[in-house]
Amino acid sequence: MSKATPVLSVRGVTRTYESMAGPLTVLKGVDLDVMPGEVVGLIGPSGSGKSSLLHAAGLLERPTSGDILIDGKDVGDLPERARTHIRLASIGFVYQFHHLLAEFDARDNVALPLRIAGVNQTDARARASEVLTALGLGERLTHQPAQMSGGEQQRVAVARALANRPRLLLADEPTGNLDPATSQTVFEALHDLVKKTGVAALIATHNMELAGHMDRVFALKDGHLEERPAESHAY
Numbered sequence: 001m002s003k004a005t006p007v008l009s010v011r012g013v014t015r016t017y018e019s020m021a022g023p024l025t026v027l028k029g030v031d032l033d034v035m036p037g038e039v040v041g042l043i044g045p046s047g048s049g050k051s052s053l054l055h056a057a058g059l060l061e062r063p064t065s066g067d068i069l070i071d072g073k074d075v076g077d078l079p080e081r082a083r084t085h086i087r088l089a090s091i092g093f094v095y096q097f098h099h100l101l102a103e104f105d106a107r108d109n110v111a112l113p114l115r116i117a118g119v120n121q122t123d124a125r126a127r128a129s130e131v132l133t134a135l136g137l138g139e140r141l142t143h144q145p146a147q148m149s150g151g152e153q154q155r156v157a158v159a160r161a162l163a164n165r166p167r168l169l170l171a172d173e174p175t176g177n178l179d180p181a182t183s184q185t186v187f188e189a190l191h192d193l194v195k196k197t198g199v200a201a202l203i204a205t206h207n208m209e210l211a212g213h214m215d216r217v218f219a220l221k222d223g224h225l226e227e228r229p230a231e232s233h234a235y
């Protein structure tokens with residue numbers, strides 16, 4: 001039986017920034033595979049390079065060296081247009097701050113990227129409603145961000161990232177702005193949907209309680225990834 005292909009493969013990735021004090025290498029040869037339906041946690045102190053790794057994995061930046069493979073395909077040598085296409089079609093992002101559009105309701109915030117991807121209004125709204133309902137927001141479809149709690153707003157951001165049915169979900173401190181109980185609710189909703197849809201998820205977090213519920217956890221230390229022993233007890 002052939003082994004499944006990872007959705008994301010990071011191979012020997014390095015990232016060096018030029019700074020006033022000289023070159024700063026934050027990633028020193030990172031290897032990581034994330035499989036379909038897997039939730040992988042990325043931990044490490046502030047400045048250890050978590051966002052740098054997510055930006056490389058999300059094709060937002062090119063690593064200094066090493067390869068990024070999406071569904072087994074090396075995307076490093078592709079022109080920017082092709083990388084943008086893969087990003088729009090296959091990768092969803094969730095950030096610490098939701099960046100929802102204030103004048104749009106929940107459904108239209110989620111439908112917007114689908115409209116940009118060419119889905120018609122009726123279908124985009126139907127799919128947005130479906131994902132929002134799956135995240136427990138069926139009663140909030142026509143609420144604007146200001147009419148929702150922080151946790152609800154962040155679940156809308158998760159719905160927006162997943163509405164296009166991406167292969168890969170990248171989240172940078174998705175619950176960093178929420179209180180512990182709300183963090184847990186948002187994470188549970190995200191985790192549940194990842195497991196249902198089979199998307200591969202890589203989630204940077206400072207929240208060790210949440211990290212304990214992920215399938216595997218890696219710590220970034222001195223530019224390298226170290227796997228942390230599983231203490232996970234799945235939801």
Ligand SMILES: Nc1ncnc2c1ncn2[C@@H]1O[C@H](COP(=O)(O)OP(=O)(O)OP(=O)(O)O)[C@@H](O)[C@H]1O
Nearest residue numbers: 017018019026044045046047048049050051052053
């Ligand atoms: N564009 C840049 N130019 C120069 N240095 C940068 C740049 N981006 C990041 N850095 C530096 O690289 C290091 C890693 O940053 P990064 O944002 O990846 O860390 P992080 O682990 O995500 O931190 P945090 O948990 O605070 O978000 C930091 O020291 C940061 O100052």
